[in-house]
Amino acid sequence: MTDNIIKDVWKYRHLIILFSFNEVKLRYRNSVLGFVWSFLEPLLMLSILYFVFTNIIQTKIENYPLYLLVGLIIWYMFSRATTLGLTSLSDRSGILKTIYFRREIVVISACLTSFIMMLFEFAALGVFMVAFQFIPPITIVLLPLLLINLFFLALGVSFLLSIMSIYFQDIKFIWQVILQAGFFLSPIFYSLETFPENLRQVLLLNPMVPLLDTAHKLVLYNTLPTPTTTVFLISLTIGVFVFGFIVFKIRSKYLVENL
Numbered sequence: 001m002t003d004n005i006i007k008d009v010w011k012y013r014h015l016i017i018l019f020s021f022n023e024v025k026l027r028y029r030n031s032v033l034g035f036v037w038s039f040l041e042p043l044l045m046l047s048i049l050y051f052v053f054t055n056i057i058q059t060k061i062e063n064y065p066l067y068l069l070v071g072l073i074i075w076y077m078f079s080r081a082t083t084l085g086l087t088s089l090s091d092r093s094g095i096l097k098t099i100y101f102r103r104e105i106v107v108i109s110a111c112l113t114s115f116i117m118m119l120f121e122f123a124a125l126g127v128f129m130v131a132f133q134f135i136p137p138i139t140i141v142l143l144p145l146l147l148i149n150l151f152f153l154a155l156g157v158s159f160l161l162s163i164m165s166i167y168f169q170d171i172k173f174i175w176q177v178i179l180q181a182g183f184f185l186s187p188i189f190y191s192l193e194t195f196p197e198n199l200r201q202v203l204l205l206n207p208m209v210p211l212l213d214t215a216h217k218l219v220l221y222n223t224l225p226t227p228t229t230t231v232f233l234i235s236l237t238i239g240v241f242v243f244g245f246i247v248f249k250i251r252s253k254y255l256v257e258n259l
Contacts, residue, residue, distance in 0.1 A: 016105055016112060017109075019106065020110075049189045050065055063134060066129065067216055069128060071186075071187065071216065073121045074150065074212055074215050078153070080117065081115070082157050082158050085159070089107070089163070089165070090165065104248065110162075111151060111154050111155045136219060139223065142224075149211065152238075153211070155241060159241075159247065163247060185206060186208045187203075192209070214229060
């Protein structure tokens, strides 16, 4: 069964890429600045948070502008992927009703769209590193593995949300509230060390917390994640992905009649 899924996804890889790049183009179709917004969106938020946490709330985080930007890029990828994934089936309802192909492809392409946009944002991070004369540590070479983990985590959540949105229209509004709460409960503009140990353990139940913390350490501080953190991240991602995919697989049989 798994082999068939992988073969089918590979068979339709050109369609996945086409959907993904079309989504990126459509996102900026009527925008004057176009793809430049991929750089400006995180940079505008960076400017606001940097001003607040350096002038109003004093922070002692080393390389704080880069710390902020890494956190924002990672968070925006997850946020955009799950938001696009949530509406991916309804957005493609016309083609899903007329042409048969694996329904998973639509959700995968939505997450891939966000992944592509994230790569543009990491290019902006590279520019900032040059501007701040920051030489990244050797541990940054492990960042692609973490980003793969992020992709499959977002994909698992997107599988679940996309099928839920067909039956429960309110899920799109509920998810936006959850994302807003998650933004402030994740170490994007603060460090985990800010909190006492007992509260830190509670925050770590949010999969984005260890993922963001690991990204900061790999990109900025030449620190490898502990074996416990690595196993936790991989296990949680696999669990979320498998659960989301199974729910999607079961309910997608009745998808067209409910679109």
